[in-house]
Amino acid sequence: MTTNFSVPLSQFARGLSTETAFDVLAVARRLKAQGKDVIELQIGDSPYPSAAHALEAGVAAIHSGQTHYCPSMGLMSFRETVAANFKKEYGIAIGPENVVVGPGAKVFEQFFCEAFLDPGDAVLVFEPAFPTYAPNIDRRGGVIVTSALKQENAFRPNLDEVAAFVKSPRAKAIFLNSPHNPTGGVATEADLKAIADIIRGKNIAIFSDEPYNHMVWTGKHFPMLAQPGILDQAVACYTFSKSYSMSGWRLGYAISSPRIIDSIGKMINTSLSCVPPIVQLAGEAALKNDDQERDEVMQRFKKKVELLVRELKTVAGVTVIMPAGTFYVFPNVAPICQSLGITSHGLAMFLLEAADDAKGVACLGGECFGPAGRGFLRFSCAEPDERLVQAVAFLKDALKRKERVQKYLETHAKYRLQ
Numbered sequence: 477m478t479t480n481f482s483v484p485l486s487q488f489a490r491g492l493s494t495e496t497a498f499d500v501l502a503v504a505r506r507l508k509a510q511g512k513d514v515i516e517l518q519i520g521d522s523p524y525p526s527a528a529h530a531l532e533a534g535v536a537a538i539h540s541g542q543t544h545y546c547p548s549m550g551l552m553s554f555r556e557t558v559a560a561n562f563k564k565e566y567g568i569a570i571g572p573e574n575v576v577v578g579p580g581a582k583v584f585e586q587f588f589c590e591a592f593l594d595p596g597d598a599v600l601v602f603e604p605a606f607p608t609y610a611p612n613i614d615r616r617g618g619v620i621v622t623s624a625l626k627q628e629n630a631f632r633p634n635l636d637e638v639a640a641f642v643k644s645p646r647a648k649a650i651f652l653n654s655p656h657n658p659t660g661g662v663a664t665e666a667d668l669k670a671i672a673d674i675i676r677g678k679n680i681a682i683f684s685d686e687p688y689n690h691m692v693w694t695g696k697h698f699p700m701l702a703q704p705g706i707l708d709q710a711v712a713c714y715t716f717s718k719s720y721s722m723s724g725w726r727l728g729y730a731i732s733s734p735r736i737i738d739s740i741g742k743m744i745n746t747s748l749s750c751v752p753p754i755v756q757l758a759g760e761a762a763l764k765n766d767d768q769e770r771d772e773v774m775q776r777f778k779k780k781v782e783l784l785v786r787e788l789k790t791v792a793g794v795t796v797i798m799p800a801g802t803f804y805v806f807p808n809v810a811p812i813c814q815s816l817g818i819t820s821h822g823l824a825m826f827l828l829e830a831a832d833d834a835k836g837v838a839c840l841g842g843e844c845f846g847p848a849g850r851g852f853l854r855f856s857c858a859e860p861d862e863r864l865v866q867a868v869a870f871l872k873d874a875l876k877r878k879e880r881v882q883k884y885l886e887t888h889a890k891y892r893l894q
Contacts, residue, residue, distance in 0.1 A: 488614060495607045496821075496844035504828060504838040514828065515867045517855040518838035520657065520804065522721035524773050526758075530720055533761030537754040546753040548745035549737070550577030550729070554756040558729050561763045566699050573734040574707075576741050577751045581687045581715035581728035585612040587740045588649075588711045592681040593618045597648035600641045602633055604658055604806075604845030604852070606685070609651050619646065624848040627797060627808055631661025635670045642674055649681045652700065655688035658845050658854040659806045660781075660799020665698040672703035684712040687728070690719040690770060693778050694800040701731060708733040711740070718803075719770050720762045727751065727759045777803045780857035780864060787868035788855075793875075803857045806842070810851030813893055816881050819843060820851050822891025830884040831874035837867045 500518040508514050525531070537543075549555065555572035563569055578584055585608060593599065595617030601609055603622040613620055621644070623637040633652070641647055652671070654663035663671075675682060684700035701712050715728035730740060744750070762770075781798070784805045788796045793815070796807035813820050821841020828836045839856075842849025857864060874880075885892050 527766035529765035534758035579726040604849035631659035655801025662800035
C-alpha cells in the first residue's frame with residue numbers, strides 16, 4: 477500500500493493559535509453530553525433571544541426572496557441606517573460611505589492588518605488581549621509590543637507606554653478594545669483624548685474594537701471616532717452579537733474614512749463576497765426598532781455582573797473589582813494558584829473536568845489572553861442568576877479539594893505552576 481504524500485503546512489498555519497473560549501466550549505459540551513452538570517461561564521454569548529424586530533425581519537427577508545448576492549460593501553439601506561444610528565447615539569455625522577459590513581466584528585481585525593501592516597511593522601496591544609489579535613497581526617508579519625493592563629488601574633491603558641511606543645521607528649498601529657475583553661476595563665474619555673493626541677498626524681493607525689459599546693456600567697461609552705481629526709487614522713468596529721443577542725447571525729460593521737472603507741470593501745469582495753442580505757435586513761430592523769429591548773437586556777446583564785462580583789468577594793484569596801463594562805468578571809486568584817501549585821487556566825480546567833465527578837464550572841484562565849493575564853480567571857455572566865451563585869459556591873468547595881488538584885496535576889503536568 478502506498479502512503480499518501482502530505483504537503484507541509486505553512487509556518488503560519490502550523491503556529492496558528494485560536495480563541496480558547498471555543499476550545500473550552502467544546503470540552504464543556506462533551507462533558508454535558510456525557511451527563512455532567514456544567515455551569516457554562518466560558519464564552520461571551522448572550523443567554524437571551526435575538527431582538528424581536530430582528531427575528532421578524534430576518535424571517536420576512538427569507539420569504540421575500542432576499543437570498544442572493546448583494547454588494548460587497550453591504551446593502552445601502554443597512555449602511556444608511558448604521559450612519560443615522562451612529563449620529564443619533566454619539567452625535568457624530570457620518571454617511572454610508574463611512575460604513576462597511578462584515579460577518580461580525582472579528583473579521584475586521586484581519587482586514588485592518590491587511591490595510592495597514594507590512595512585515596516588521598510594530599503593533600501595540602494592551603494585554604490581557606483578545607486572543608485573535610495576535611494571529612491576525614502575525615498574518616501580516618507584524619511585531620507585537622505589549623502594554624499590561626493592571627487591576628490597580630482599573631485595567632485602563634497606560635498612556636506613558638502609548639507615548640513611548642509611538643516613538644519607535646517601526647510603530648505603525650495600535651489595537652484598542654474598550655470596553656475591554658477580558659478585564660471589563662473601560663478607557664475614559666480623557667484616555668481616548670490622550671491617545672488621539674499622541675497619534676494624530678503620525679503614521680500610526682488605530683483599531684478601535686467596540687463590540688461592548690452598550691455594556692458600560694460606569695458613565696457612558698465614548699467612541700474613539702468622537703476625537704477630532706482621527707477618522708482617517710482609525711477603524712472602529714461594532715457587532716450585533718452582544719447588544720442585540722445576535723451572535724449566531726454573524727453581523728457587524730466598521731466605520732472609518734471613505735478611503736479606508738473602500739479598501740476594506742475590496743478585501744470583503746475578494747474573500748467573503750458579501751454578508752447575506754437577510755442578516756443585514758435583520759440588523760437594520762434591530763437598529764431602527766429595538767433600542768428599548770436592547771437597553772432592558774443590558775440592565776439585566778449589569779445586575780448579573782453585580783451579583784457575580786458580590787459572590788466572588790466572599791471567596792478567600794480572591795481580589796475582584798466591579799468591571800466598568802462588559803459582562804465579564806476578571807478576578808485575581810494568584811494567591812490560590814500559588815497555594816495549589818497550579819496555573820490559572822489549569823485551575824479553570826480543574827473546575828470543569830476534575831473538581832467533581834457530577835458537576836463542573838467552565839471558565840477561562842487569564843493566561844489565555846496573554847502573560848499579563850496570569851493569575852486571573854475570566855467568568856462570563858451568561859447563565860441564570862441562581863447558576864452564577866451556584867458557580868461561586870462550587871468554586872469555594874473545589875478549592876478545598878487539594879488532593880483532587882494534585883491528582884489532576886499528575887496527569888496534566890502542563891498546568892503545574894513553575
